[in-house]
Amino acid sequence: MGETLFDKIWNRHAVTELADGSTLIYVDRILLHERTGAIAVKSLLEAGRQVHAPDQALAVIDHIVDTFPGRTDKTLMPGGTEFIRETRSATRLAGIELLDIDDARQGIVHVVSPELGIAQPGATIICPDSHTCTQGALGALAWGVGSSECEHALATQTLAVRKPRALRVLFEGELGYGVTAKDMILHLISTHGASGGAGFAVEFAGETVSALSVEARMTLCNMAVEFAAWTGLCAPDEKVFDYLVGRPYAPDASQWEAAVADWRSLRNDDDAAFDHEIHIDAAAIAPTITWGTSPQHATAISGRTPDPAAAADPVARQTLARALDYMGLVPGQALEGLPIDAAFIGSCTNSRVSDLRAAADVLRGRRVAEGVRAVCVPGSTPVKIAAEAEGLDAVFRAAGFEWRESGCSMCFFAGGEHFAAQSRVATTTNRNFENRQGPGVRSHLASPATVAASAIAGQIADVRKLAR
């Protein structure tokens, strides 16, 4: 039987099969950030061990660094400075390159890695961060681990992994106006559940996926983890090859032809089989938004909150009731028209230049509604600079958005900046958990265009209803 794309990358990196049925997988690249990476390196060095291949690792400062202009390592988050300084000293001791706060390449790790050409077809990449799956958009096998597993990889350049099963999600047809990759993944999670991908490496495929830009595929793969998938990936194609041309860590001119020839082999064999398949009709996907405290609590923008009484069992009823209560909503309530207090455009899900363009297209010539706090955090310093070169920052500012330096920012609350307690936020991030963006903060996940449209309207809005 033929191999899937996933099989091929897996098999190419299998050092040995272990007695218990797991595989020792070679890790090409280890990415680190200050929040979970410093402890991994520190723990390794304290055990008297060494990093096996410092040149195959890269660290960035992204998670708890502030994003206001002029930021330094003296963070608003109490204790944040320690994380940054320990990362500096640990990476220096270990000989690992660090993209520090003022480095021109600094940014959110899963924005920076593709941007630098580190995420490549056929590469195995790990990071102590759950959204590492983002990089599967480049045809890499990229997955998140904890700090201890990261430490193991730093010491041995391998991880022992029990091979996940293979799931293919086929999206067919054309996306409607105002419908994006963010809506695709929210639609998948809401229809198949936050556990739908558990135990699987998920390949996203089909004509709809092929039609997506590489950056949009990153949005899709980013939230594979919210589907409980081990990872997400897309087969590399000409768009991916074009994306990688000239990037600093991508193949250089002398290697290019050989690399592309190799990359072209990274596709499912005609007789490859998947353990499971899901088919989704793109026409069935509308602009989507979450209403509750799990990414699976999502609905089309025209939808309503569910009624807990209709839930199958008492625990499910209680969970839905709790989510509605936390979000300050009632059963059967419409999402469209819900007043918002804030709008956030940023995060490893949606902060790349194409995301900012999509939001800017909605914001151009319009103003954020009175009383709505609006913040935009570009995904990396290069993204910020490219956006400024296109004049996007001027569009955001003129509309009333704060324009920030790059970082993970208010995707989550670590004791630094956060949205006001109990505020309702339309956000392009990936998690709407209780208290994720601040104490009592009510997060509604959506695409950049939907968030921009909602910011202008001062309420959750359907971007398709705005004049184009």
Add this chain to the structure above:
Amino acid sequence: MESFVSHSGIAAPLLQANIDTDAIIPSREMKSVSKTGLAAGLFANWRYTDVDRRIDNPDFVLNQPRYRGATILLAGANFGCGSSREHAVWALREFGFRCIVAPSFGAIFRGNCIRNGVLPATVDEAGFDTLAAAIDRSPKPDLAVDLVRCLVSGPQGIVLPFTLPAEDRDMLLEGLDEIGVTLKRMTQIEAFEALHKPRRPWLFRSRVAAS
């Protein structure tokens, strides 16, 4: 790492599904570059009515006298989903938990448990519901967990099998230092590298300066 062979203790129920690691250890509670000092932050947003002043919420299960000193957690499906933060396991361990019984776990969280001597025992949904009901009805919410036979024993004579991959069971039973074990294979790993890296050298460019 401390090994896990068997354990008996009070089991506290947190039955809702999809409890994420932000709930287990809010980002704000990850205050230093350390694996310790996290117990006070465990479930902070649910456990306290005033998080800053650490005023207990009497309604939260871990604050109820019946479940004080709990060392086993009975949790809903997909426990530990979300962020990869290993701090979630470090906090649970430091608080005193040795075992979590659930229908399913977030994958990264599950792996983190194994590496910290915490047993993630996966049980089937129906068995889980029966166990939860028995714990609720019982005057003493005690459970016994046996990793050799992979059984959970509870009130009213309930005995439930649980599963986990063989390699994880071995790691827990033996208290393995996983890195030490793999380091013994470095010759084999380096032999792989010697073939892999020249074959696909473009994967290994390094030290490219900022432009």
